[in-house]
Structure formats: C-alpha cells, structure tokens
Amino acid sequence: MAKTLAEKILSRVSGRDARAGDLVIAPVSRVMVHDSVIDAVIAGLRDLGRDRVWDTSRVAVFVDHAAPAPTPVVADSHRVLREWVRQQGIATFYDAGEGVCHQIMVEEGYCEAGTVIVGSDSHSNSYGAVGAFGAGMGATDIAVALALGRTWLRVPESIKVTFTGRPRKGVTIKDAIMRVVREIGTDGARYACVEFHGASALPQGDRITLAGMTTEMGAKAGIVVGTPEAPDWLFPDHGAAYANEVRIDLSALEPQIAVPPRVDQVVDVSEAVGQPIDVVFLGSCTNGRLVDMRQVAATLRGRRIAPEVRLEVVPASRRQFEDAMADGTLLALSAAGGVIGSSGCGPCLGRTGGVLAGSEVCLSTANRNYRGRMGSADASIYLGSPYVAAVAALTGVIDDPRPYLEATDEELDALIARRRAERPGRGAASVRSGDRSRELMLSAARSGVAMEIDD
Amino acid sequence: MSRAWVFGDDLDTDQIVPGRYAPFMVGQDKFHLYAFCDARPGFAKEVRAGDILVGGENFGCGSSREYAVAALAKLGVGGIVAKSFARIFFRNCVNLGIPVVESDEASTLVHDADEVALDLVAGVLRSPAGDARLRPVAPFAREILDAGGVVAYLRAHGDFPKLA
Known part of the structure; x- marks a missing residue:
C-alpha cells in the first residue's frame, strides 16, 4: 500500500x-x-x-x-x-x-x-x-x-x-x-x-x-x-x-499578519494597517537568518527606525551572525537604531534580551504570539515577515511592505513621514547614539544587500 | 469528591505556567506556585489534591515545557478531562502519571467549581448534572499511567510496554 x-x-x-x-x-x-x-x-x-x-x-x-x-x-x-x-x-x-x-x-x-x-x-x-x-x-x-x-x-x-x-x-x-x-x-x-x-x-x-x-x-x-x-x-x-x-x-499571496493572542488568527496585512508598534523583534529559529536580516536592511535603505520604536535583532546562530557582520548587514541594522543581541532565542519566549512591558505592542518575526509569551501578560504580539518588521520599525505601525520596496527615495521618505505622523503618541523618542551618516549606512546595506533582493 | 476547574479551548502551556516562571527561572521549589497565575489567579492556592481540570479542544497546546505538567502534578491535580489534547502535553501527562482522558461531554456538562469524581474504571466523570462519558485510554498509555508514570514503569519493567 x-x-x-x-x-x-x-x-x-x-x-x-x-x-x-x-x-x-x-x-x-x-x-x-x-x-x-x-x-x-x-x-x-x-x-x-x-x-x-x-x-x-x-x-x-x-x-x-x-x-x-x-x-x-x-x-x-x-x-x-x-x-x-x-x-x-x-x-x-x-x-x-x-x-x-x-x-x-x-x-x-x-x-x-x-x-x-x-x-x-x-x-x-x-x-x-x-x-x-x-x-x-x-x-x-x-x-x-x-x-x-x-x-x-x-x-x-x-x-x-x-x-x-x-x-x-x-x-x-x-x-x-x-x-x-x-x-x-x-x-x-x-x-x-x-x-x-x-x-x-x-x-x-x-x-x-x-x-x-x-x-x-x-x-x-x-x-x-x-x-x-x-x-x-x-x-x-x-x-x-x-x-x-x-x-x-x-x-497570489499577500503579506500575512497573526493577530494576538493566536497564531492562527491570521489576516492579510491590509486588515492590520496602522496598528501602532512599540517593539520589533527580528530573530528566532523562524526568521533569524542572514536572509531575514538582509530583507530588513534592504527595506530600511539607509533610514533610521522611528525614534519611539525599539528594534531587537537576534541572529539565529553564530554562523548567521558572522555572515551578517561580514557583509555589512549588521552594521546597517545597528546604524539604523537596532540593538544586536547575541545569537540564541532572545526575547522570543520572554526570558532574556528585551522582554515586553504591559500594554506594549510587538511585531515579531518569531512563531508564537500567545499571551505572556514575550514578557508581560498584558503585552500584545503580532507576527509577520521580516519585511513587515522592517516597515514597523521604520514607521512605528504595521503596513504593507510592498509600496516601500517599490518607492523611489523621495516616495519612501514621504511614506515614512505620513505613517509616523498618523501614529498616536506612544513611548518616547530616543536619540540614536553613533554618528553614521546615511551614506555610510547605505553603503553598508548595499554591500550586504542587493536592492533587488531575493524575495 | 473533588472540585472541577473548567477551562476553554486551546489552553496553551504558557497559560499553565508562563515561561518567565520556569523552574530554572524561579527555582525547582517554586514554579508550581505560578500555575495559571495569569489565566486563573488564585488557582495554585485554592487547588486541592485530587481536583480535576476540565477543558475543551486542544488542551495544553504550545510549548513542550513539561514543567507545566510537573506543576499540576506537584499541586496534586487528579486528572484532566478534555475534548482533545495537544500531543506533547498528552505524552507529558502520561509520563508523569496524570490521567488524561478525552470526553466530548465533560466540558458542556461540568461547570467550574462543581463537585466531581473521575471514575476511570467505569469510564465516566461524575458531576452534579450527570455522568460525562470518557473515551477509553489506549492500553499502552494505560499501562504507563497505572504504574504511576513512565519512570516508574521503566524501573519496574526495564522497557516500554509491549506493543499489540
């Protein structure tokens, strides 16, 4: 048989x-x-x-x-x-x-x-x-x-x-x-x-x-x-x-978002547009590899993330970490305002490296959004792709990443500015230390990431 | 008689013991005190040895953490009756000797805080509103449960129960 x-x-x-x-x-x-x-x-x-x-x-x-x-x-x-x-x-x-x-x-x-x-x-x-x-x-x-x-x-x-x-x-x-x-x-x-x-x-x-x-x-x-x-x-x-x-x-697939607190509560990204995000987690065994980090760096295109948003990057392994370091991807993500954590599970299960406070909203590239998974039981976790994570980091809200990838530089700045302006006041704007010019961030991103990155 | 604690569908192990209260976060002697601390505050204090948990579909889904089951065992939970169980949770319960039994009727018949009695021999969960019929437990799992868990079984027999 x-x-x-x-x-x-x-x-x-x-x-x-x-x-x-x-x-x-x-x-x-x-x-x-x-x-x-x-x-x-x-x-x-x-x-x-x-x-x-x-x-x-x-x-x-x-x-x-x-x-x-x-x-x-x-x-x-x-x-x-x-x-x-x-x-x-x-x-x-x-x-x-x-x-x-x-x-x-x-x-x-x-x-x-x-x-x-x-x-x-x-x-x-x-x-x-x-x-x-x-x-x-x-x-x-x-x-x-x-x-x-x-x-x-x-x-x-x-x-x-x-x-x-x-x-x-x-x-x-x-x-x-x-x-x-x-x-x-x-x-x-x-x-x-x-x-x-x-x-x-x-x-x-x-x-x-x-x-x-x-x-x-x-x-x-x-x-x-x-x-x-x-x-x-x-x-x-x-x-x-x-x-x-x-x-x-x-x-025919649209970018997908899992809405808290269930992994199967999944909608097309269009239904979650505008949801404010406080923390973006890029990592885990699901999406913590070089390709994922490159997709984020490519989407950022030398821009810094929104001042009120925290971006936590945790490579899935030392190999992925070092590959992303060697090709400039990690430099681009750090210069954009990301925090690079040591390889491991990171905050995915709420034990270490940037856990969530009550009422905070996270966009995570990981695999679970249960109540309490990443810290406080009162936090909310949306799951999405690295592209969605990148846009959430840039704008502070969930949005369809595709227009950002297609936009000219001027259009991209306008898109980001509009979404940031619409975002309700949350958190506090952080000064980003370091002094990378946009040119340097761009060249770091470019050295690692061909702009026509594999989809 | 023991008390029934009724839960809904898709109760995940993060609800049973949140990861931040894992034994190796708070200590082997304390983690069970956080059982259902978010989902059902007060549970760990009020639960009595022999109490029965009643649930819906997919009870114990999510993380494989055995300490969720170990916490229930430490608190003396006498059995879990649900429409269906998540697979790792089911295995963990069998391994640690907590009877896990499927029943289509229990979650509608039994209400929270009801006085209930789990009768595995008769195959029913007795409750004020009537007896909820239980599905038979597979012989392989039953042998392990009867021994009090897989460790006790293996210590006594040296190997797994014989397969049919």
Whole structure:
C-alpha cells in the first residue's frame, strides 16, 4: 500500500509495516536537549537509574533559551548543565551565544534525513527541513530517549500542503506558512505530520521556517518532500492517503499578519494597517537568518527606525551572525537604531534580551504570539515577515511592505513621514547614539544587500 | 469528591505556567506556585489534591515545557478531562502519571467549581448534572499511567510496554 513520508520513515526505523494509527518503538538518530529543561532531564535520567546516556555521540546539548544567563538562578542551572555535559563526555555541546538549537542542528548537519530525532523543544519539527522526522517532547520523554536510544510514537496521519507559483516581491515563505496556519488552525494538524510539496527548491532556511511552524498547528512533525539532503527512498508514494490537503498559490499571496493572542488568527496585512508598534523583534529559529536580516536592511535603505520604536535583532546562530557582520548587514541594522543581541532565542519566549512591558505592542518575526509569551501578560504580539518588521520599525505601525520596496527615495521618505505622523503618541523618542551618516549606512546595506533582493 | 476547574479551548502551556516562571527561572521549589497565575489567579492556592481540570479542544497546546505538567502534578491535580489534547502535553501527562482522558461531554456538562469524581474504571466523570462519558485510554498509555508514570514503569519493567 502507498505510504506517506511519515509512514515510510517510521516503517524503516521501526522495522514494522507502520501505518497511520499504529504505535511503534523507534530508534532515534539523535537527541537534542536545551538549557530550559536540563534540570528535569537530568532528574529523569537519575530517577530511571541511569548514570550515562545511551550514546554520547548522538546527543546534542544547547544553551540558548535564556542565554547568556539573565539571572543567578539561570546561571546556576547553566553551570549544572555544563558539569553534566563534561561528566557525560558529550562533545556536541553549544554554549550560550552559539545560537538557537534548531538552527544549529540543521545548518551544522546534525539532522539525518529519513531518521527520527527527538528534541526537548516543541519546535524540533524544524528538522523536517532536511527530511528528518523531528518531534518535540517533554523532559521525561527526552530522559527516556537518552537512556534507551528509543522512543514510542503513534504513526501520524499526514496532511499534504502543496505550494504552487512564486511569491511576489515583498512576500516571503513566512507569509506562506502563516497562510497555511490560517487554513489549518492551531489544532488542525494535531498528532499529524505535515508534508510540504512544492518546497524542495527553497533555501534550507526557508525550509526551517516551514517545518518549524508546523508545531503551531499541533503537528507531531513537518517534513519537506524532496530536499537535497534526502536519500533516494525518501519520497511519499503516489496514492498515499492524506487526512487533509491544502494548496496555496504563492503568486497570489499577500503579506500575512497573526493577530494576538493566536497564531492562527491570521489576516492579510491590509486588515492590520496602522496598528501602532512599540517593539520589533527580528530573530528566532523562524526568521533569524542572514536572509531575514538582509530583507530588513534592504527595506530600511539607509533610514533610521522611528525614534519611539525599539528594534531587537537576534541572529539565529553564530554562523548567521558572522555572515551578517561580514557583509555589512549588521552594521546597517545597528546604524539604523537596532540593538544586536547575541545569537540564541532572545526575547522570543520572554526570558532574556528585551522582554515586553504591559500594554506594549510587538511585531515579531518569531512563531508564537500567545499571551505572556514575550514578557508581560498584558503585552500584545503580532507576527509577520521580516519585511513587515522592517516597515514597523521604520514607521512605528504595521503596513504593507510592498509600496516601500517599490518607492523611489523621495516616495519612501514621504511614506515614512505620513505613517509616523498618523501614529498616536506612544513611548518616547530616543536619540540614536553613533554618528553614521546615511551614506555610510547605505553603503553598508548595499554591500550586504542587493536592492533587488531575493524575495 | 473533588472540585472541577473548567477551562476553554486551546489552553496553551504558557497559560499553565508562563515561561518567565520556569523552574530554572524561579527555582525547582517554586514554579508550581505560578500555575495559571495569569489565566486563573488564585488557582495554585485554592487547588486541592485530587481536583480535576476540565477543558475543551486542544488542551495544553504550545510549548513542550513539561514543567507545566510537573506543576499540576506537584499541586496534586487528579486528572484532566478534555475534548482533545495537544500531543506533547498528552505524552507529558502520561509520563508523569496524570490521567488524561478525552470526553466530548465533560466540558458542556461540568461547570467550574462543581463537585466531581473521575471514575476511570467505569469510564465516566461524575458531576452534579450527570455522568460525562470518557473515551477509553489506549492500553499502552494505560499501562504507563497505572504504574504511576513512565519512570516508574521503566524501573519496574526495564522497557516500554509491549506493543499489540
């Protein structure tokens, strides 16, 4: 019988003819653990009566969720983590500042296509970017996987998402996946695997955006079909059964906005135009890569951000950080008034690096906008693409980024001035220190960013 | 008898324990005191051992944080009955030994602060307005729950329950 990607992978690793609905015991090719849950994982292993992980070469440990440590309690937890890593003899250890676990897992090649990887983070679905069955689990499940090298899984039904066409300038794969979440809802893919068709030619970073955000639909895994990393056997059979199918024509797609406090409360940007923004967060495993930072720098075109707005830039990994530093993108973002944070999760989950106050409104390029996610429970978080983030930083409001990308220099200044004037008085205007002239900012942006940046 | 705490659809784990009150932010001995601190202030003080949470669709969605479940376990929550559960949350509850049971009827039949009793043997949640029928728990999960969680199960048996 024809099989989905999930059925193929789980059949292969479990040695059974696995069908949706079956339970299987699956060997894992790697276990990912991060700082946020390390105490519970260590306690779980101890409670299981195990001194050692099953295979030190297959364990990857990261300090990214609250890094560098914001409080003495966190610092102490990190100290315990490092001690554990040393005692266990785990070489694949990335300390504070190296970046978000998922970005590193994929870009440094720790995710083997066609295998099962479990991680202590819900966005471990990201490993489907290269064709792995990545699933997020809680600390005790992770402790069990560390002890046994195996986990139990219910073979998921699959949902087929097919992309056609090319997005227009100013529309990104983030808009595409938000459109999918809008279609499927936060629980529409519960227990399921989301299979992406028509996405194999996308850059690896875009595929991480897709696979990682399947978590926001309740999915167990999200896998891109036909990635360059996938072995020959890894394709869904013709005639495989899907629980649901969604088709998105990228060429007709508008920039999308997720309205707080739900990730599936998604509207076309036109319905959110004028919403005042106090803080812009550019980062996370969803949109913290070089391409995302370049899109923002390209949209700013040497302009400084609105004086009342804070722009927080947190590259997803040291590799992305250094690439953006080397090509001038970070200089352009800093000169524009952005604050560059060390690579990691940053304020995405409200623990470090510019968390939100009550009544503040944030435009975030990350993946969640729940109440309290980035700090105060009274803050509001809108989700959008890096282009939308750039315009929010420039003007202090949500707006359709496309006219800004098409505008001449004079038109751009007029657009920005008009939106800033319409924005109700909020926050306080900050003087930007430093003395970069517009010419220097422009040349920095240009050296990194061709103005006809890839969309 | 125990008290029912009724919640709506799509209750996410940030509502159960906000990330800023993670154990490693506030300490292993305190994080459970912040359970539902935004969504239901006073919960952690008023909840009694054996109380039952009742919810709608997709209970426990969002972050995989097991400490949301650990907080409920520490507070002695005796079970969770909802229309459906988010997958990681469901696993975490099984692993930590909190009965998680699906029921289409509970969220309409049971009101907040009702006196209820979870009867897994009879497969019902008893409430003043009547019995809400529960869906059977899968044998694999049931074996782990009966042992008091996956750690206790593995300590006793050395491996996962046998698959059918």
